[in-house]
Amino acid sequence: MRVLMKGTEAMAEAAIRAGCYAYFGYPITPQTELIHYMSRRMPEVKGVFLQAESEVSVINMVYGAAAAGVRVMTSSSSPGVSLMQEGISYLVGAQLPAVLINVMRGGPGLGNIQPSQSDYFQSTKGGGHGDYKLITFAPSSVSEAASLVYGAFDIAEKYRHPVMILADGALGQIMEPVSLPEHGLSKPSVKSWALTGAKGRSANKVLSFYLDPKTLEEHNLILQEKFKNVNEEIKFEEDIFDDMDVLAVAYGTVARILRSAVQRLRNEGKKIGFFRPISLWPFPEDALKSASRKSKLVFVSEMSYGQMLEDVRRVVPDDIEVKFYGRAGGVVPSPNELYLKLKSLLEGGM
Amino acid sequence: MSNQILERPRSLTGKQFHYCPGCHHGIIHRLIAETIDEFDLREKTIVVQPVGCAVYIYEYFDTDVSEAAHGRAPAVATAIKRVSKDKFVLTYQGDGDLAAIGTAEIVHAAARGENICVFFVNNAIYGMTGGQMAPTTLPGMKTATTPFGRDVKKQGYPIRVSEMLAPFDGVAYVERVMVSSSKHVIKAKNAVRKAFKYQLQEKGFSLVEFLSACPTGWGMPPVEAAKWVEENMAKQFPLGVYKEVGLDD
Ligand SMILES: Cc1ncc(C[n+]2csc(CCOP(=O)(O)OP(=O)(O)O)c2C)c(N)n1
Numbered sequence: 001m002r003v004l005m006k007g008t009e010a011m012a013e014a015a016i017r018a019g020c021y022a023y024f025g026y027p028i029t030p031q032t033e034l035i036h037y038m039s040r041r042m043p044e045v046k047g048v049f050l051q052a053e054s055e056v057s058v059i060n061m062v063y064g065a066a067a068a069g070v071r072v073m074t075s076s077s078s079p080g081v082s083l084m085q086e087g088i089s090y091l092v093g094a095q096l097p098a099v100l101i102n103v104m105r106g107g108p109g110l111g112n113i114q115p116s117q118s119d120y121f122q123s124t125k126g127g128g129h130g131d132y133k134l135i136t137f138a139p140s141s142v143s144e145a146a147s148l149v150y151g152a153f154d155i156a157e158k159y160r161h162p163v164m165i166l167a168d169g170a171l172g173q174i175m176e177p178v179s180l181p182e183h184g185l186s187k188p189s190v191k192s193w194a195l196t197g198a199k200g201r202s203a204n205k206v207l208s209f210y211l212d213p214k215t216l217e218e219h220n221l222i223l224q225e226k227f228k229n230v231n232e233e234i235k236f237e238e239d240i241f242d243d244m245d246v247l248a249v250a251y252g253t254v255a256r257i258l259r260s261a262v263q264r265l266r267n268e269g270k271k272i273g274f275f276r277p278i279s280l281w282p283f284p285e286d287a288l289k290s291a292s293r294k295s296k297l298v299f300v301s302e303m304s305y306g307q308m309l310e311d312v313r314r315v316v317p318d319d320i321e322v323k324f325y326g327r328a329g330g331v332v333p334s335p336n337e338l339y340l341k342l343k344s345l346l347e348g349g350m
Numbered sequence: 351m352s353n354q355i356l357e358r359p360r361s362l363t364g365k366q367f368h369y370c371p372g373c374h375h376g377i378i379h380r381l382i383a384e385t386i387d388e389f390d391l392r393e394k395t396i397v398v399q400p401v402g403c404a405v406y407i408y409e410y411f412d413t414d415v416s417e418a419a420h421g422r423a424p425a426v427a428t429a430i431k432r433v434s435k436d437k438f439v440l441t442y443q444g445d446g447d448l449a450a451i452g453t454a455e456i457v458h459a460a461a462r463g464e465n466i467c468v469f470f471v472n473n474a475i476y477g478m479t480g481g482q483m484a485p486t487t488l489p490g491m492k493t494a495t496t497p498f499g500r501d502v503k504k505q506g507y508p509i510r511v512s513e514m515l516a517p518f519d520g521v522a523y524v525e526r527v528m529v530s531s532s533k534h535v536i537k538a539k540n541a542v543r544k545a546f547k548y549q550l551q552e553k554g555f556s557l558v559e560f561l562s563a564c565p566t567g568w569g570m571p572p573v574e575a576a577k578w579v580e581e582n583m584a585k586q587f588p589l590g591v592y593k594e595v596g597l598d599d
């Protein structure tokens with residue numbers, strides 16, 4: 001059944017249907033409806049809801065619940081996610097699964113409450129201390145946001161690693177029809193390592209503390225090996241053909257806007273393709289590389305001054321030019337704005 | 351024939367403590383482990399570990415243990431207890447951990463009345479990082495970062511944690527004890543037992559503060575350090591029960 005829902009609420013309901021048993025949160029715009037929704041729904045499903053005193057506490061509560069072996073989620077927006085970085089590093093170090101939602105807003109600092117994509121680096125390149133990457137998915141519609149949240153619990157457990165859904169203020173706020181997954185299609189795995197009391201087994205320890213350098217190096221190598229396997233989770237959307245003048249690349253809300261600009265140019269007979277990374281880490285490197293080889297030029301647009309751009313540049317062969325157009329501070333580029341940019345590119349301008 | 355009158359608590363692994371000679375962490379570990387055994391809780395207990403000298407508690411307690419970042423143990427314990435109400439959850443925290451970086455976490459866990467036990471080791475110094483000033487460092491006391499003695503005009507006054515937390519409505523039991531002599535150890539043991547009962551009877555938050563010697567951080571021989579706890583620390587931090595809402599029979 002399809003229902004009309006706000007992005008934040010669809011993500012909340014998807015989590016509950018995936019078997020999320022505990023939610024910890026702290027209010028911040030533009031994701032407050034998510035915490036409101038959870039405060040009503042978690043008691044109905046006999047789960048745990050708690051509003052903590054800070055995001056620092058929130059992420060450590062997520063850590064505790066994950067260590068105890070239950071499905072746990074939190075959500076926040078940029079400044080709140082900054083406060084969570086310590087705990088995210090600890091989740092990774094202790095190999096704990098959890099689902100984290102960042103509904104990005106404009107920064108740096110207090111910034112504003114408008115949509116933004118300027119936390120790409122923070123999410124995909126570490127953010128906290130230590131050698132790690134965070135599995136990151138970027139939806140571009142309400143219905144995709146819900147399905148990514150739903151699947152994120154399985155992926156988090158599969159790798160014993162936190163998964164972030166990197167949305168933005170626009171996606172959090174728009175209402176769209178969604179068909180939500182049924183309850184319990186995905187089943188929480190049994191966690192032999194979880195802290196449930198040492199009954200009939202030796203004591204379990206959830207740690208990231210390895211004082212001996214050799215042992216810590218070994219632990220890091222195990223993590224690195226795991227990160228390689230995460231390539232199985234690569235997701236992207238593409239609409240390409242063999243002889244393109246321009247390949248337009250974006251993620252999240254900007255991808256949605258860019259797609260309509262691309263469509264308009266296609267209708268005008270222009271040779272333009274479209275590529276949208278859905279998993280930001282792991283980044284769809286091979287797919288983007290081979291798509292870009294079929295084009296004369298690659299165009300990237302983001303609501304930031306070029307963070308994903310660095311990954312695109314890394315992947316696209318050197319002889320293909322990469323052009324960029326970014327807006328920031330909460331300004332969302334309009335379909336016409338992107339249409340005009342692309343059009344002038346196609347005509348040899350920009 | 352000989353009768354064994356003392357044995358290692360089952361809840362300890364038997365691994366030798368790494369603590370410095372005369373350090374009270376070891377005695378406090380033992381009191382908690384013995385009480386876990388007495389209440390037959392080994393298979394239900396989850397210990398939340400601090401950073402600080404007791405970061406190694408996971409090596410010593412033969413129970414499930416979760417690490418926590420510096421100061422965050424009360425948040426970690428809150429979640430563990432809330433998602434597994436049938437488990438017995440305790441944190442073990444030093445003064446740097448609980449009264450400096452983790453002040454927000456402890457205040458709010460107490461205010462919410464989380465049904466957990468907090469064992470707070472106040473040695474008036476940061477032991478592990480090399481003897482720097484703690485929020486509990488006594489006025490005039492020399493540390494690595496107050497080489498001329500703590501000057502309250504510059505570094506402020508010590509925080510009295512038991513007195514600070516006791517008034518919260520969510521707090522069920524707070525007592526300050528020390529383990530500097532066998533008489534005091536017996537009293538401390540009773541406080542630990544009581545804290546356990548408060549959680550088992552779901553009465554809310556309980557905290558036992560131990561005045562504890564850090565001979566290394568204080569630059570004193572062990573015997574002198576134990577005396578210093580009694581003569582100086584207990585003046586700044588008076589022993590006693592600060593809150594007790596009452597247990598069922
Ligand atoms: C975020 C963070 N900051 C600083 C440290 C370094 N650190 C480790 S232990 C410690 C002091 C601990 O003192 P206390 O809690 O009093 O315990 P003690 O060592 O005295 O038993 C500090 C500052 C850390 N581990 N994490």
Ligand code: SF4
Nearest residue numbers: 369370373403477564
């Ligand atoms: S430094 Fe102090 S607190 Fe740490 S083990 Fe030594 S005596 Fe104990």
